[in-house]
């Protein structure tokens with residue numbers, strides 16, 4: 505029983521030591537700002553904060569600075585916990601440096617405003633890709649991606665005057681168009697129809713693979729579908745960072761990413777956001793956040809108590 509308790513205490517101590525090291529390494533600013541109340545604690549915190557700031561500001565010579573600061577740490581026994589914190593910070597700066605050079609290929613996000621006469625009825629922002637499935641010259645199914653340019657023009661805008669009427673527009677670009685129709689049902693609006701036409705002649709890379717000169721792609725939302733595409737409450741904007749795909753005919757898909765849109769605008773401005781991820785699973789995310797917070801608070805408390813005990817012990821020895 506006594507051994508088990510000791511083991512538990514030792515484990516808590518190790519975890520807390522690691523955490524205090526991480527906390528001191530992560531937040532050096534409040535430590536430097538707080539006036540030194542006790543001389544023993546101030547010297548410990550400044551010694552740990554100093555190598556962190558130097559490693560962040562200069563990523564190049566951080567290996568030399570850590571090696572020089574690591575030497576006094578090994579000579580002084582109480583500040584041995586500072587050593588893992590500096591070693592964990594150093595690789596994070598080195599991994600950040602190469603990630604800035606290769607820019608991830610992001611499809612251009614368009615920002616289209618739909619208005620008829622003086623009435624703005626929809627705002628549509630998204631990165632749209634038509635993933636075309638086609639038969640090549642050997643009758644083999646192939647795929648070809650057509651990215652809708654962000655500067656595609658809005659054609660044929662129709663702003664329904666009442667809730668019963670649909671809202672539609674066409675995004676026109678050199679290789680074709682993507683037309684969308686939105687409908688309202690009770691207090692919800694959704695994407696009801698997609699009609700796309702692709703001009704293969706305008707896409708030499710596609711034209712050389714197929715005998716077809718053009719492609720007509722359509723999508724219609726199922727009338728009895730429980731999960732309608734791009735559905736949101738009237739008066740709110742639909743926001744979806746996660747990519748979505750609508751199945752068009754003949755194996756083609758319409759890929760949407762970084763969607764922020766709203767149909768049936770009353771004052772021409774986007775309403776409060778309705779997120780496709782968080783609003784569809786309302787129970788799971790708050791639970792995870794609450795659980796994480798509770799765990800964090802408990803660990804902070806343990807770390808605080810252990811640090812205080814250690815500091816008290818340090819005082820006694822001095």
Ligand SMILES: *[C@@H]1O[C@H](CO)[C@@H](O)[C@H](O)[C@H]1NC(C)=O
Pocket residue numbers: 615617629
């Ligand atoms: C979209 O365009 C409107 C003006 O047409 C502008 O006010 C708004 O800031 C733009 N939004 C984004 C995310 O580009």
Ligand SMILES: *[C@@H]1O[C@H](CO)[C@@H](O)[C@H](O)[C@H]1NC(C)=O
Pocket residue numbers: 621622
């Ligand atoms: C649109 O607004 C202008 C003035 O800003 C006005 O002259 C014009 O008649 C309006 N058109 C419609 C269809 O309401």
Ligand SMILES: *[C@@H]1O[C@H](CO)[C@@H](O)[C@H](O)[C@H]1NC(C)=O
Pocket residue numbers: 641642643
């Ligand atoms: C491809 O299929 C069509 C019928 O779908 C046929 O008429 C044509 O001969 C086929 N071509 C080849 C190269 O197999």
Ligand SMILES: *[C@@H]1O[C@H](CO)[C@@H](O)[C@H](O)[C@H]1NC(C)=O
Pocket residue numbers: 689690727728
């Ligand atoms: C409209 O919503 C009702 C329930 O809210 C549903 O029964 C009906 O099928 C919907 N109609 C369409 C066309 O989506």
Ligand SMILES: *[C@@H]1O[C@H](CO)[C@@H](O)[C@H](O)[C@H]1NC(C)=O
Pocket residue numbers: 703704705706
């Ligand atoms: C299709 O693209 C070709 C090449 O850009 C162009 O000459 C032709 O007019 C286009 N067809 C239509 C119907 O727009």
Ligand SMILES: *[C@@H]1O[C@H](CO)[C@@H](O)[C@H](O)[C@H]1NC(C)=O
Pocket residue numbers: 716717718719
């Ligand atoms: C589209 O292709 C069909 C044959 O597949 C052709 O008859 C039609 O004229 C084409 N339309 C345009 C606008 O090029």
Ligand SMILES: *[C@@H]1O[C@H](CO)[C@@H](O)[C@H](O)[C@H]1NC(C)=O
Pocket residue numbers: 719720721753754
């Ligand atoms: C879809 O496939 C069918 C049969 O393969 C073909 O008749 C039709 O033209 C295709 N539609 C489009 C838009 O390519």
